[in-house]
Amino acid sequence: MLEALGLRKSFGALEVTRDVSLALPAGGRHAVVGPNGSGKTTLFNLLTGEIGADAGVIRLAGRDLTGLPPDARARAGLTRSFQRNNLFPDLTVRENLGLAVAIGKRWGGVFWRPFNGMPGLGDRIEELAQNIHVADSLDRTVRTLPYGTQRQLEIGLALAVAPKVLLLDEPTAGMSAEETRAMTALISLLPREISLLIIEHDMGVVFEIAERITVLDYGSILIEGTPAEVRSSELVRRRYLGESVP
Numbered sequence: 640m641l642e643a644l645g646l647r648k649s650f651g652a653l654e655v656t657r658d659v660s661l662a663l664p665a666g667g668r669h670a671v672v673g674p675n676g677s678g679k680t681t682l683f684n685l686l687t688g689e690i691g692a693d694a695g696v697i698r699l700a701g702r703d704l705t706g707l708p709p710d711a712r713a714r715a716g717l718t719r720s721f722q723r724n725n726l727f728p729d730l731t732v733r734e735n736l737g738l739a740v741a742i743g744k745r746w747g748g749v750f751w752r753p754f755n756g757m758p759g760l761g762d763r764i765e766e767l768a769q770n771i772h773v774a775d776s777l778d779r780t781v782r783t784l785p786y787g788t789q790r791q792l793e794i795g796l797a798l799a800v801a802p803k804v805l806l807l808d809e810p811t812a813g814m815s816a817e818e819t820r821a822m823t824a825l826i827s828l829l830p831r832e833i834s835l836l837i838i839e840h841d842m843g844v845v846f847e848i849a850e851r852i853t854v855l856d857y858g859s860i861l862i863e864g865t866p867a868e869v870r871s872s873e874l875v876r877r878r879y880l881g882e883s884v885p
């Protein structure tokens with residue numbers, strides 16, 4: 640579904656992405672891990688087109704996206720999770736999801752039209768709310784929601800455009816243990832029509848979600864394999880996981 644071949648990126652003399660390739664099958668769950676500064680977020684920026692690659696090819700469902708701007712890649716089905724500051728804090732959860740669906744469908748003049756004039760919108764909002772486990776908070780104003788629930792809503796906004804591939808950059812960052820459990824459960828239960836690429840520092844979360852793991856180190860792939868292969872790799876143990884392997 641998503642294929643990256645030989646991606647390279649330097650910032651000045653600093654090589655941040657060195658010949659990185661990965662292949663995410665349809666419905667796959669693939670994690671990218673590595674120490675701070677190893678180039679994980681840069682890899683996402685290269686995939687979404689926010690940063691142009693110096694070399695390499697990116698394909699989505701067989702279509703060459705290399706060189707396309709971010710909005711064209713998003714329309715092709717490659718979406719990253721919104722950040723919390725993309726939410727409308729004074730609108731309700733329902734209104735935030737509704738706007739995201741409407742924008743995804745490019746319904747013109749959405750800001751000036753009542754939601755009930757848009758066919759199927761109510762059902763779609765309910766479905767999204769179920770997916771992100773906020774069905775009981777639909778009419779709450781976003782700013783009154785706990786941090787963890789706001790982060791769940793970010794994922795809902797990304798899902799609203801029905802992506803083929805969803806990129807999540809540290810979805811549990813800053814969360815309590817309880818919020819992390821809720822987020823992990825939510826991600827585990829996302830529909831398999833969506834292929835997932837996830838950057839995550841919490842290895843407990845990674846081992847629960849991922850079917851394959853790419854370990855980055857100074858911009859290069861240290862190892863790519865199944866969770867069992869990564870867990871048992873002496874190299875990874877020494878370079879990254881240390882004693883924290885669950």
Ligand SMILES: Nc1ncnc2c1ncn2[C@@H]1O[C@H](COP(=O)(O)OP(=O)(O)OP(=O)(O)O)[C@@H](O)[C@H]1O
Pocket residue numbers: 650655673674675676677678679680681682
């Ligand atoms: N736009 C940029 N200009 C210059 N250097 C950059 C730029 N973006 C990232 N870098 C550098 O590239 C390296 C990789 O950064 P990146 O954000 O991709 O790492 P990361 O693996 O996501 O780290 P973290 O775990 O802290 O989020 C870092 O040394 C960073 O300072």
Ligand SMILES: [Mg+2]
Pocket residue numbers: 679680681
């Ligand atoms: Mg990062």
